[in-house]
Amino acid sequence: MDDSTDETSRIIDSEVEGFAFSGLDIDVIRRETRDGFKAGALQNALKTTKGKYVALFDADFLPQPSFLHETVPLMEKDPSLGFVQARWGHLNRDYNKMTETFAIGLDGHHIVEQAGRSALGLPLNFNGTCGVLRAEAIRDAGGWASDTLSEDMDLSYRMQLGGWRAAYLREVVVPGELPPTLLDFRSQQARWAMGSIQCGRKLLGDIWRSDIFTTRQKVESTIHLTYYAVCLMMLAILILAVPVLAVDALSLVQFYLPYGVLLGLCVVSSTTMYYEAIRYSGASFREKLPYLGLIVLVGYGISVRCSASVIKGLFSRGGSFSGTPKYNIREKSDDWRPQNPRSARGSVLPEQFFALYALTGMAIAALRGHWLMSFYLLIYLAGYSLMAYYGLHANVKP
DSSP states (O other), X not given: OOOOOSTHHHHHHHHHXXXXXXXXXXXXXXXXXXXXXXXXXXXXXXXXXXXXXXEEOOTTBOOOTTHHHHHHHHHHHOTTEEEXXXXXXXXXXXXXXXXXXXHHHHHIIIIIXXXXXXXXXXXXXXXXXXXXXXXXXXXXXXXXXXXXXXXXXXXXXXXXXXXXXXXXXXXXXXXXXXXXXXXHHHHHHHHHHHHHHHHHHHHHHHHHHXXXXXXXXXXXXXXXXXXXXXXXXXXXXXXXXXXXXHTTOGGGOOOHHHHHHHHHHHHHHHHHHHHHHHHHTTOOHHXXXXXXXXXXXXXXXXXXXXXXXXXXXXXXXXXXXXXXXXXXXXXXXXXXXXXXXXXXXXXXXXXXXXXXXXXXXXXXXXHTTOXXXXXXXXXXXXXXXXXXXXXHTTTSOO
């Protein structure tokens, strides 16, 4: 399926012509318009699908020749399986410090979260690529819909609401390209934030009314589909903290101990997740420990853009699908096409503002002797400053 508007179409046509000449049953499906973006392209292609299964890959993922041998037999053995999801690998995780940070973050999701959901019988989302879906289950669930930006999550939940099962294959790894810059990663996460919140708004009513999902599954689904709301909460804490400090009202807050306990649980649980992901991937936790600090700063740094996406997701359907740029990066010597520096600088103005806002709060907290609060606001300052730095130096290789 090709919705490209650049030289990609010419490259695809050349490759497909060669495969077709060798006798392979292959074709290119193009549309006159990009209605529905990826979801629209998938639904359009479904009309011509003759197979029992649909194997789906984004353009930057490279499955091994054994992929179908490792996935399709499971579908054949269990007719109730609607889809199987393979684990994402990373072609360019050692390209720079940012790609290594993104890789560890995604490993936590795939190696621990997705594998854990599957093992515990909890609802599992399809990750949009690197999986096999049963054509009957797709049609039974109503097909791909374009009323959310996360068509993969939407369809996979509707499948499971219809009684189809899902399985995660942690041992089957398909490597793909990570965004090489923080700006590209922020754009990707913002799209996922908006899409997942839209899925939550669309599906949570059906989930809680479902006779198929257990209470435990319903609770997990709620947490899963609203996960990105944490970005909005993070930003709200910062916005409220500064005026509270300014009027010296922090002494009225009487919940330090519960807050400290909850913060401690978050730190321990997150560290444990990444420790397990790093250990499972065969890397040294001690060597990767500094990247956990970067994960924290990246999380705070993208919270402004993701908060805006969460709000959009709460009040809008669909949206413009902006794919993550692909650069074909394999080696450290490979370069990526620079973004428009002027556009990138403008895109980090909100982060620059909130960096100064956090710095103001730090100064007030220090003057009033609230050192713990000052240190906490330092994390915001560092995260937004990191985001602003990469925006202001967008055409420099990280």
